[in-house]
Amino acid sequence: MRNRQNGALLFGVLVALAVIVLDQLSKLWIFNHFAPGESVAVTPFFNLVLVFNPGAAFSFLADHTGWQRWFFSVIALSISGWILWQLRSAKPGTGFSVALALIMGGALGNLVDRLWLGMVIDFIDVHAGGWHWPAFNVADSAVCVGAVLYVLCQSKSNQD
Numbered sequence: 835m836r837n838r839q840n841g842a843l844l845f846g847v848l849v850a851l852a853v854i855v856l857d858q859l860s861k862l863w864i865f866n867h868f869a870p871g872e873s874v875a876v877t878p879f880f881n882l883v884l885v886f887n888p889g890a891a892f893s894f895l896a897d898h899t900g901w902q903r904w905f906f907s908v909i910a911l912s913i914s915g916w917i918l919w920q921l922r923s924a925k926p927g928t929g930f931s932v933a934l935a936l937i938m939g940g941a942l943g944n945l946v947d948r949l950w951l952g953m954v955i956d957f958i959d960v961h962a963g964g965w966h967w968p969a970f971n972v973a974d975s976a977v978c979v980g981a982v983l984y985v986l987c988q989s990k991s992n993q994d
Contacts, residue, residue: 843918845926846935853939857972858946861955873959881959885969888953907948910941930987936980943973
């Protein structure tokens with residue numbers, strides 16, 4: 835049992851670290867090569883753009899005075915602590931442990947931005963027919979994929 839706990843924790847931490855590193859490297863590249871608001875078309879439906887988001891998803895609470903920086907930081911740390919606790923009972927390499935690790939890596943990737951800049955760097959702009967999805971980043975993508983995988987794993991375990 836102890837080896838399984840250690841294996842799941844190690845696996846989760848390694849996946850989360852991979853997400854954080856990929857997220858931070860991509861943000862650093864955008865930050866160093868783009869001016870704020872600058873946009874470069876990559877495909878007819880995808881642009882790279884440098885935007886700063888002081889809020890959460892879809893700029894939730896972005897127009898507030900700065901308290902949200904610490905609020906979202908505490909949430910990221912709390913969720914990451916809960917995930918580390920959950921990983922103790924997970925099997926390494928399962929969909930459940932991957933889901934948790936992706937969510938933790940994404941939360942901590944955006945936390946780095948909040949602590950460094952007070953806001954999150956977003957740079958992926960997907961659009962169609964003049965409609966633009968709110969810009970996002972690698973960490974946001976990891977949280978979304980992890981959340982979907984988590985729900986799928988939970989519904990599968992409830993069917994057993």
